[in-house]
Amino acid sequence: MEKSSRVYGIRAVMEAIKANEPVDKVFIQRGLKGTLSRELETILRKNGIKATYVPVEKLNNLTKNNHQGVVAQISPVSFYELEDLVEQVNNGQTKPLFLLLDQLSDVRNFGAIIRTAECTGVHGIIIQKKGAAPVTADTIKTSAGAVFRVPLVKVDHIKDAVFYLQASGVTVVAANEKTDKEIYNVDLSGPTAIVMGSEDRGISPSTLKAVDEIAKIPLLGEIGSLNVSVACAVFLYEAVRQRQ
Template sequence: MNFRNQPQKARPKKNTLIVGRSKVIEAIQQGKQLERIYLVSTIHGEVIDEIKRLATDKQIPINKVPVEKLNGFNVSNHEGCIAVISKVQYQDLQEVISYIVDKGEVPLFLMLDGITDVRNIGALARTALCCGVHAIIIPEKGVGALNEDAIATSAGALEKVAICRVNSLMKAVDELHMNGIKVFASEMTAEENLFDVQLQEPAAIVMGSEDKGIYPALMKVCDEQFKIPMKGNFESLNVSVAAGMILYEAMKQRMEAK
């Protein structure tokens, strides 16, 4: 992936920030959805430990950063702690699965591993919503922020499709398996073609980053690997384009099965 000429990340608006240790603790305890918490890496103490504990319980990512990062938010009295209010509403994976099954529908999930470009995430969400994906599963860390840029690129799809943020994609696969959901991995070196994969059954599709692909340990716990057949020897497709092909094939198979 070419990182040159990438647009600079926009600074979060002040009305999306929660500033100060006690206010962050209060926000978590009140159940406010937080995108992430920034802590100055050099601060310690009981209050900081409490913030870390609460964040872990609620699966809120913590970024340890130099004080200059927080000063850059242009707010006063941050006490080494700032939280960013989430633009999307995260949902519990098991609750989403149960809701889908109770409705009598066949689950279809999209799992994102290491995809950091918010424009790709927005495009993925847009296609996922159009193809009937019930939820997008993302990890706490190693994924682009679901911020205003991502939502704008998704044309609002990120606010309409369920988003399940988990502390471990490996554990999420275990949870999917326990619910009878098969996990498929898109891998350009796989032997099986996309069109031969049975996607009418309960399924989750894992998409990895364009530069590193799917994390090897995660690949090992997937049930089946497939490739998108291509003419020529070009290395790979853009991840959002590839996901579009896969999800439309899943939708096609499911429509034909009815």
């Protein structure tokens, strides 16, 4: 479901967060003071929502209305609850295929991954509330509109999603170069979730410890890694190959 892209005003932004609206980022005027602004900052921290402090001119460009020093960016898509999506997929006719993105931060990589996920029949993409790339106009464009076709889930911690999927009968496979096992020697034909890491840090150590399998893509050149969206495509299409 498409939503309004921005909310402005301190109280309006706080109410949007309390109402579980998909707030991706909040812009706050530099030097803003007062009880309400401190209350807003507390709510942002509790909900893991990123705040960016900007000059007032930036806020004036975002909206011509009385913003009171605060403008929130709302995701244009609605997010699923993990439990609801897993139950829905498990009740379907096809074997589940999920994708977990561990704090992927580049919006264009995110869009490219969503596009590939839609083309490979992924049932849902799970991201972390804090530190994950937001759904922006660039994400939508790069995904070629696939962002409106693939269910998205936000969780507090990727590791917790791993445990929940495992308890639901899903094998979790992490993409990581620090292993001897290649992707072609891992069974992706059953209920599977693939974990991809962030562009700079990869998959967090705690998540790597929790997964069932770790697999790598063979690299025959001198460069030591692939772009994350390309690596994700390799993993997903290997899953497609095994399932056909």
